[in-house]
Amino acid sequence: MPIVRDHPRLAVFFFVYYASLLVYGALAGEAQTAFYALFLAIAATIVTLVYARVRLSTVALWGLALWGLGHMVGGLVQIGGDVIYEHSLGHGQLRFDKVVHFFGFGFATLAAFEILCLTIATEAPRRSTAIAAFFIGLGIGAINETVEFLITLLPGDSNVGGFSNTGWDLVANTLGAATFALIATRRAAPLTRAHGGPDVPVR
Numbered sequence: 001m002p003i004v005r006d007h008p009r010l011a012v013f014f015f016v017y018y019a020s021l022l023v024y025g026a027l028a029g030e031a032q033t034a035f036y037a038l039f040l041a042i043a044a045t046i047v048t049l050v051y052a053r054v055r056l057s058t059v060a061l062w063g064l065a066l067w068g069l070g071h072m073v074g075g076l077v078q079i080g081g082d083v084i085y086e087h088s089l090g091h092g093q094l095r096f097d098k099v100v101h102f103f104g105f106g107f108a109t110l111a112a113f114e115i116l117c118l119t120i121a122t123e124a125p126r127r128s129t130a131i132a133a134f135f136i137g138l139g140i141g142a143i144n145e146t147v148e149f150l151i152t153l154l155p156g157d158s159n160v161g162g163f164s165n166t167g168w169d170l171v172a173n174t175l176g177a178a179t180f181a182l183i184a185t186r187r188a189a190p191l192t193r194a195h196g197g198p199d200v201p202v203r
Contacts, residue, residue, distance in 0.1 A: 003051040007061060014044065014065050017072065025076040030083075036072050039147075043068060047111075054118045056111055063107030070100040098172040101141070106176035106183075109137030113184040130181040137177030145169060 004011040018040055025033030047064055050056065074085040074096050085097040113133035121129045145166055 001048055001052070003048050003061070006055075007058070010058075010061055010065055014068065017069050018044075021072045021076055025072075028076070028078070030076050030078075032075050036075060040068050040072065050111075050115065054115050056114050060107060060111045060114055063103070064111060067100065067104035067107055070096075070104065074100055098168060101169050101172035102176035102179075104176065105137050105141045105144075105173040106180035108140050109133050109177040109180045110184055112136040112140075113181065126185045130185045133184060134177050134181035137181070138174060141170065141173030141177065144173075 022033060022037050025036065043064075047056075047061070051061075075083055077084050079087060085095065085100075088095050089099065110133070113130055116124075116129050116133055116136075117126075121132065148166070148169075
């Protein structure tokens with residue numbers, strides 16, 4: 001696979017933490033282990049297929065990989081009887097999962113920006129492309145919240161939280177997408193098409 005060939009350290013990093021945390025979750029009896037196994041496998045497959053067509057930057061790829069790590073650690077590892085996602089970082093709704101949402105959907109927005117720049121928006125101004133990527137990031141966040149809602153309908157404790165948690169997740173998603181959309185407009189390095197195609201400058 002091109003992504004494994006071009007980024008072997010990234011591939012090893014992902015497979016090591018993916019397998020290790022699945023084993024940990026299974027041994028700990030975490031009910032969400034199967035969900036994380038499926039969710040991360042689908043996400044990794046999507047990134048792999050996208051990379052075969054559009055060479056995402058190293059920053060975007062590592063950001064997405066770290067997002068997966070944060071997601072699995074937060075949902076499977078327990079401290080004091082609660083998964084890390086349930087722990088506050090100091091006050092109220094400022095919890096670990098909100099940080100993961102902020103950076104995760106931020107990097108998803110950055111990846112969307114790079115994909116747009118090399119596909120349907122090669123001639124578009126950077127600012128317009130970043131705005132479009134921002135809304136794509138919000139859409140991915142909405143899909144995530146939809147999946148989490150459906151999980152709450154299943155038997156057992158999902159660790160997802162209630163309506164307030166969903167609302168604050170959406171706030172974190174929005175702030176992350178907006179922040180990284182702004183960062184995307186400041187990036188000067190050109191991106192490269194897959195299959196040895198020419199560099200496409202982004203205005």
